[in-house]
Amino acid sequence: MAVKNLKPTTPGRRGMTTRDFSEITAKKPVKSLLKPKKITAGRNNKGRITTRHKGGGVKRHIRQINFNLAEGTKAVVEQIEYDPGRTANIARIKDDNNVYHYIIAPEKLKVGAKVESGKEAPIKVGNRLPLNRIPNGSTIFAIELTPGRGAQLVRSAGNRAQLVAKDEKYCQVKLPSGEVRMILSDSMAMIGNAGNIQHQNVKYGKAGRKRKMGIRPTVRGVVMNAADHPHGGGDGGRHGIGGGVNHGAAPRTPWGQKTLGYKTRSRKSKSNKFIVRTRHEAKRK
Numbered sequence: 001m002a003v004k005n006l007k008p009t010t011p012g013r014r015g016m017t018t019r020d021f022s023e024i025t026a027k028k029p030v031k032s033l034l035k036p037k038k039i040t041a042g043r044n045n046k047g048r049i050t051t052r053h054k055g056g057g058v059k060r061h062i063r064q065i066n067f068n069l070a071e072g073t074k075a076v077v078e079q080i081e082y083d084p085g086r087t088a089n090i091a092r093i094k095d096d097n098n099v100y101h102y103i104i105a106p107e108k109l110k111v112g113a114k115v116e117s118g119k120e121a122p123i124k125v126g127n128r129l130p131l132n133r134i135p136n137g138s139t140i141f142a143i144e145l146t147p148g149r150g151a152q153l154v155r156s157a158g159n160r161a162q163l164v165a166k167d168e169k170y171c172q173v174k175l176p177s178g179e180v181r182m183i184l185s186d187s188m189a190m191i192g193n194a195g196n197i198q199h200q201n202v203k204y205g206k207a208g209r210k211r212k213m214g215i216r217p218t219v220r221g222v223v224m225n226a227a228d229h230p231h232g233g234g235d236g237g238r239h240g241i242g243g244g245v246n247h248g249a250a251p252r253t254p255w256g257q258k259t260l261g262y263k264t265r266s267r268k269s270k271s272n273k274f275i276v277r278t279r280h281e282a283k284r285k
Contacts, residue, residue, distance in 0.1 A: 016205025057214025106192030160193030
């Protein structure tokens with residue numbers, strides 16, 4: 001996929017780029033696999049904002065992706081489609097029972113290709129196998145953490161992981177963050193890497209495109225009043241973190257929690273024992 005430059009007919013379109021949809025082969029999705037995207041504006045069931053800077057945006061119908069294809073599934077890729085709810089392309093496949101499914105489309109997957117899921121599936125891009133059946137060094141994505149639960153890791157555009165080592169119970173997988181993690185050998189993963197690899201190079205160009213995505217503006221703490229943020233306040237002019245009273249103090253969140261380098265992960269986290277190499281290892285060298 002390439003990035004397409006737009007003509008600078010307006011100030012907002014100057015420097016703006018968009019993705020090239022030449023890989024997309026269908027415009028109309030399967031209606032039975034659509035689901036309306038509920039706009040929560042970042043609020044929970046009590047109406048309280050739990051995720052800031054969200055709200056508005058265009059109405060969308062997201063596609064119901066099958067992250068847990070059944071064992072022994074054999075299907076043919078009918079179309080490569082666009083999903084407004086995710087960054088990666090999706091593939092519409094039709095199995096032997098004439099049932100449609102949506103899966104995340106790996107890079108270079110073409111219409112007419114055959115996709116299989118199960119222990120006996122061949123080692124081919126787009127096929128879904130247990131980690132213990134995939135050769136060491138292979139590029140994988142859409143990885144399960146718990147066998148039978150469906151893909152949870154490495155699902156966004158252009159992402160990929162690498163199978164580093166295997167033993168009887170666990171496999172070591174290097175994730176896109178650089179973390180090396182132990183995952184159960186029976187967990188399933190797709191071979192290849194998620195498509196739409198140029199997604200990260202798209203330039204939005206103007207604030208309006210982000211508002212259509214449901215992303216609202218972010219205001220810096222240093223320009224707020226002292227009552228609104230720990231970084232606010234100060235006697236006129238430009239000021240550093242903490243304003244006048246707390247000038248020079250460590251950067252903090254709006255609720256006073258230290259941030260920017262301060263470790264907030266619990267040392268007693270149950271998943272610590274599965275991390276072979278942290279994603280911060282390269283920074284220490």
